[in-house]
Amino acid sequence: MKKENMIITTHRRIARDVYEMELEGDLVQETAGPGQFLHILPPLSDSMLLRRPISICKTDKKNSRLTIVYRAEGKGTNQLALAPVESRLDVMGPLGNGFPAADVPAGEHVLLTGGGIGVPPLYDTACNLREKGIELTTVLGFSDKGAVFYEEPFRELGDVYVATEDGSYGTAGFVTDAIAGENLFFDRIFACGPVPMLKALETAYPKARGSISLEERMGCGLGVCLACVCHSREDTDGTDYRKICSDGPVFSWGEVLL
Amino acid sequence: MKKENMIITTHRRIARDVYEMELEGDLVQETAGPGQFLHILPPLSDSMLLRRPISICKTDKKNSRLTIVYRAEGKGTNQLALAPVESRLDVMGPLGNGFPAADVPAGEHVLLTGGGIGVPPLYDTACNLREKGIELTTVLGFSDKGAVFYEEPFRELGDVYVATEDGSYGTAGFVTDAIAGENLFFDRIFACGPVPMLKALETAYPKARGSISLEERMGCGLGVCLACVCHSREDTDGTDYRKICSDGPVFSWGEVLL
Amino acid sequence: MSRMSVSLPGLEMKNPVMPASGCFGFGEEIGALYDLDELGAVALKATTLEPRYGNETPRVAETASGMLNAIGLQNPGLKKVISEKLPPLASRDVPLLANIAGSTMEDYEAVADALSSTGAVGALELNISCPNVKQGGIAFGTDPALAAELTERVKAVSNVPVYVKLSPNTSDITRIAEVVEKAGADGLTLINTLTGMKIDRKTGRPLLANQAGGLSGPAVKPVAIRMVHALRQQTTLPIIGMGGIMEAEDIIEFIMAGADAVAVGTANFTNPFICPELIAELDGILENEQVDHLYDLRAEEAGVR
Amino acid sequence: MSRMSVSLPGLEMKNPVMPASGCFGFGEEIGALYDLDELGAVALKATTLEPRYGNETPRVAETASGMLNAIGLQNPGLKKVISEKLPPLASRDVPLLANIAGSTMEDYEAVADALSSTGAVGALELNISCPNVKQGGIAFGTDPALAAELTERVKAVSNVPVYVKLSPNTSDITRIAEVVEKAGADGLTLINTLTGMKIDRKTGRPLLANQAGGLSGPAVKPVAIRMVHALRQQTTLPIIGMGGIMEAEDIIEFIMAGADAVAVGTANFTNPFICPELIAELDGILENEQVDHLYDLRAEEAGVR
Numbered sequence A, B: 001m002k003k004e005n006m007i008i009t010t011h012r013r014i015a016r017d018v019y020e021m022e023l024e025g026d027l028v029q030e031t032a033g034p035g036q037f038l039h040i041l042p043p044l045s046d047s048m049l050l051r052r053p054i055s056i057c058k059t060d061k062k063n064s065r066l067t068i069v070y071r072a073e074g075k076g077t078n079q080l081a082l083a084p085v086e087s088r089l090d091v092m093g094p095l096g097n098g099f100p101a102a103d104v105p106a107g108e109h110v111l112l113t114g115g116g117i118g119v120p121p122l123y124d125t126a127c128n129l130r131e132k133g134i135e136l137t138t139v140l141g142f143s144d145k146g147a148v149f150y151e152e153p154f155r156e157l158g159d160v161y162v163a164t165e166d167g168s169y170g171t172a173g174f175v176t177d178a179i180a181g182e183n184l185f186f187d188r189i190f191a192c193g194p195v196p197m198l199k200a201l202e203t204a205y206p207k208a209r210g211s212i213s214l215e216e217r218m219g220c221g222l223g224v225c226l227a228c229v230c231h232s233r234e235d236t237d238g239t240d241y242r243k244i245c246s247d248g249p250v251f252s253w254g255e256v257l258l
Numbered sequence C, D: 001m002s003r004m005s006v007s008l009p010g011l012e013m014k015n016p017v018m019p020a021s022g023c024f025g026f027g028e029e030i031g032a033l034y035d036l037d038e039l040g041a042v043a044l045k046a047t048t049l050e051p052r053y054g055n056e057t058p059r060v061a062e063t064a065s066g067m068l069n070a071i072g073l074q075n076p077g078l079k080k081v082i083s084e085k086l087p088p089l090a091s092r093d094v095p096l097l098a099n100i101a102g103s104t105m106e107d108y109e110a111v112a113d114a115l116s117s118t119g120a121v122g123a124l125e126l127n128i129s130c131p132n133v134k135q136g137g138i139a140f141g142t143d144p145a146l147a148a149e150l151t152e153r154v155k156a157v158s159n160v161p162v163y164v165k166l167s168p169n170t171s172d173i174t175r176i177a178e179v180v181e182k183a184g185a186d187g188l189t190l191i192n193t194l195t196g197m198k199i200d201r202k203t204g205r206p207l208l209a210n211q212a213g214g215l216s217g218p219a220v221k222p223v224a225i226r227m228v229h230a231l232r233q234q235t236t237l238p239i240i241g242m243g244g245i246m247e248a249e250d251i252i253e254f255i256m257a258g259a260d261a262v263a264v265g266t267a268n269f270t271n272p273f274i275c276p277e278l279i280a281e282l283d284g285i286l287e288n289e290q291v292d293h294l295y296d297l298r299a300e301e302a303g304v305r
């Protein structure tokens, strides 16, 4: 883990309120697999104390660069959207434990399921799996056509299905509708997105092998403050928990209570 | 009074921690004589709520421009020092009542006395007086040589004497030492600087005609909040006061309690 | 009734926004910048029986997302307020909330009686929460028995509704609210400032001449929101919420927490045009989100009224 | 004695800076980032008799120059703290201030007795000011009689000095300080968090699962400074000051106000390396200004000790 002022090398809007930013810095060398995240201090502000957790979407160790994709939603990410190329960003990372892409045995077929702003970490995961020669299918869910991003990059790595809630693009409905409708086959599933999506997946495929990535409001991002805990599923007396920032954000299928 | 986002047209350091900034905007048309001030919101910050009062140092109505000179001292002025040329500054003004330069009868000789960061409003005053053909002498006081600024511009308008507290430049001592030492003659005196300087002047020349400009921490700058009051000298029951922002910042010699 | 209008005892407001007491004087200066009739109401600077100079300067200091003030209730006194300050305001189409303060209960009674009889003010705001005066003020606001007695006595002499302005400098604001409600208060306004201090690095001593001052601005908004929320669970009295409002979204937060109207203080110093700007911005949000009335923004159980 | 070292009951500190309770866990995670021996001391996360999960999430929210938290005293419980958390810290060269909490006085006694007997902790910090738990916590901190009794009982069982951590959610912190001093407290730490709330614009309801939370960060610094200053006028007990420290100049402000040492909380989240950075920055300032000892920065009359 490093804390450094990374340089913004590219920054552009790729969908409604969604931005892609490339950052350069030493911490890229410390990444340990897809699904880890950065903890970013909103720039151009001196009244925001909390960092924003943003997943690493793509890693390019050779050039010490990585890419993030984020939605300008609240105060902090809207500030982020204003940061000019070549300016510096106060970044901590890499943090957390990502998808166990390294553990996928050859010959398995992996289903990647991403919802909205949960899509980015799956892209790095997809790249990682393809490098190992693992087959994959991707299902992406968005609210509507204007929110869709990264369909093309994923398509270069395998089949892609898109679902939109309002039916303005791809399958009408949720990712689960697309998976069932297309009768998709998989040995393992990696998912990231809103809790209702993750819940629907764990309910639909209770015996699946795989992992989910969770979000929670964070303080430290390091496991110090206990802002980001969740209950483990086998918790008996109410005190067993996981810290999303440092035990996660990726957990085994069924490991935690959603 | 206007509140507008003025454009920074030039910005440079002119002495240790002292900066000169030229601003362009419509409010320049509303200036009504030298010694008024602007109320400037520190840029590049979202945690500072209070504006900073800064005197107008030079007015150029033809080009809708004015100049300010300020010392980067605390948080807000240090932020100001970072503002790049061509960026915009949230400015309210012109505010307050300046030096009664218009009331100086022809033939009088005016002594301008400025201490440290109290010098800037006297420059506009000097220009104004010279335009009317009034003779003037300027005495400027600074802590030391490195703090001296605007000696040359004043010299173009009349005699200039400089005093430094540590004697590293000009007369050693305070402006009062320079005035006494040089045996300066004047019909009227306009002064701006730290309260001890103003007090020393009013004590040394109790019968002088003239005006002083005062500083105080301000809230509104408009006469609303009563942050910036001072006692009037003829106050009998402790309730008579002046608001520095809207009754001042310039007051007649002896009008207020220092 | 428009989507912005709100109706409170003594205050029929076109919109929920009023400048807060002490941050607008008597409307003279800012009244020269825009038409005061655009405002929902105007809360006036505290009036005391006798003229007051207040504390020595410095009286304000900046803090992170906030400011400290120790004005000390400077005002021209009851007589001048009635003869000089109220008449220009009385002719306008905007209700007035007259803030009253004093060192003794008798002071409060005299000011309340006189101001409420002018016909110019819609309601009184009983300031029992000023942290910047030695006598009276905040003592009345932290001792439940005193707060109740004062409210009762002022209610007895007042010809208009009486709002009590509560202090956040207490371990239990619900207790004070409860007793002033029982004593007859027609509404609550909160919060006044939190007591704070800044040290002058150059001298090592408190920067404000009064040493301590009242903290206001966005820094205190969470404290204000929590108190408004807590009181909304306990009472149906109208609540005028304030503390750190800088944007229309802040107003919405107060309304959601349970306020019926809001007051804007410190923000007037950052931007003297803020009140009409907030009113327009808020109306734009309601328009955009197709909300019939401001109060419909509230979650169901939150809206007691 | 160096210009930075300070000596407090049970805490011989190389410098005046310690991370604040709850903002550093038990030092495991940040201890991996730098050498904890650089710190003046370490205040540990609150320990309760039984393990606690704390409140549901969301547990934190951002506010202007501040944050709200409602962790709810999550901790592994006394047994595990002694068996797992203390040993790695005990071997280090940095004094520990163990924060203790409970729902009943008996809880506090049991935790105080056990922790103070380990030989690992230099002093106890009696947390009577946590706003995020239903029982105990803050009730002990706002009722003078309870605060005094609890202090007395904990003092009776403790083998190390006892600091009492005070709540700012009170109309009169001097009263609580007075009674806990009489009850035998060896020092005071303040401030804990101010109760606050944020509303979730999307739902219209409180954003934190616990509804209210504790406000910390620079927003509350003026409140903290004023309380430290007020208590310094009243007592010679050592004071550990905290609330909003982000820069070395903030530490100086607390020392000038009368604190003998300081704690840094929220800033550890903004920058986990902050404590050693502040220590170096502060030492640089003393060097620059040729100050023999930190306390010499104080105005003469301010330094009681």
Ligand SMILES: Cc1cc2nc3c(=O)[nH]c(=O)nc-3n(C[C@H](O)[C@H](O)[C@H](O)COP(=O)(O)OP(=O)(O)OC[C@H]3O[C@@H](n4cnc5c(N)ncnc54)[C@H](O)[C@@H]3O)c2cc1C
Pocket (backbone or CB within 6 Å): A037, A050, A051, A052, A053, A054, A055, A056, A068, A069, A070, A071, A072, A073, A074, A075, A076, A077, A078, A117, A120, A121, A214, A215, A216, A217, A218, A249, D061, D062
């Ligand atoms: C492990 C992890 C990875 C993430 N990866 C991405 C990503 O790749 N792209 C992306 O767009 N978003 C991602 N998010 C969500 C992102 O962190 C939030 O959208 C963002 O913090 C919102 O900040 P804001 O300034 O827009 O909102 P504000 O409302 O201003 O934020 C206020 C506070 O709430 C927190 N917060 C608000 N919403 C969320 C949320 N949904 N999750 C966590 N904290 C929140 C903020 O971090 C901040 O502390 C991720 C979240 C987590 C936990």
Ligand SMILES: Cc1cc2nc3c(=O)[nH]c(=O)nc-3n(C[C@H](O)[C@H](O)[C@H](O)COP(=O)(O)OP(=O)(O)OC[C@H]3O[C@@H](n4cnc5c(N)ncnc54)[C@H](O)[C@@H]3O)c2cc1C
Pocket (backbone or CB within 6 Å): B037, B050, B051, B052, B053, B054, B055, B056, B068, B069, B070, B071, B072, B073, B074, B075, B076, B077, B078, B117, B120, B121, B214, B215, B216, B217, B218, B249, C061, C062
């Ligand atoms: C009418 C008037 C005209 C002025 N003209 C000039 C000028 O032309 N050039 C110049 O360099 N300075 C001038 N000053 C002083 C200038 O306002 C302060 O130096 C400046 O506000 C300090 O702000 P800061 O951000 O550096 O300090 P901070 O310590 O960050 O300021 C905190 C708060 O204190 C106020 N404050 C601090 N010092 C002063 C002070 N000396 N006077 C008034 N408020 C203060 C600030 O406005 C702010 O509200 C003038 C002051 C007044 C009242």
Ligand SMILES: Cc1cc2nc3c(=O)[nH]c(=O)nc-3n(C[C@H](O)[C@H](O)[C@H](O)COP(=O)(O)O)c2cc1C
Pocket (backbone or CB within 6 Å): B219, B225, C020, C021, C022, C023, C045, C046, C069, C071, C073, C099, C127, C130, C165, C190, C191, C192, C193, C215, C216, C217, C218, C220, C242, C243, C244, C245, C263, C264, C265, C266, C267
């Ligand atoms: C400079 C100043 C003067 C104030 N004077 C008064 C006053 O006279 N009476 C009063 O009840 N409140 C007074 N207040 C408190 C405000 O009315 C308001 O309760 C508080 O500032 C919180 O709102 P804000 O954060 O929007 O400023 C004053 C506040 C400030 C900043």
Ligand SMILES: Cc1cc2nc3c(=O)[nH]c(=O)nc-3n(C[C@H](O)[C@H](O)[C@H](O)COP(=O)(O)O)c2cc1C
Pocket (backbone or CB within 6 Å): A219, A225, D020, D021, D022, D023, D045, D046, D069, D071, D073, D099, D127, D130, D165, D190, D191, D192, D193, D215, D216, D217, D218, D220, D242, D243, D244, D245, D263, D264, D265, D266, D267
């Ligand atoms: C996330 C978080 C957890 C905290 N947990 C505790 C705690 O367990 N015990 C305690 O006494 N104080 C706790 N506090 C309060 C801090 O120790 C400190 O008193 C307060 O945050 C003010 O300091 P700051 O502004 O530097 O954060 C906690 C604060 C935060 C932000």
Ligand code: FES
Pocket (backbone or CB within 6 Å): A217, A218, A219, A220, A221, A222, A223, A224, A225, A226, A227, A228, A229, A243, A244, A245, A246
């Ligand atoms: S964010 Fe602090 S423990 Fe996870």
Ligand code: FES
Pocket (backbone or CB within 6 Å): B217, B218, B219, B220, B221, B222, B223, B224, B225, B226, B227, B228, B229, B243, B244, B245, B246
């Ligand atoms: S600064 Fe508000 S009255 Fe002068």
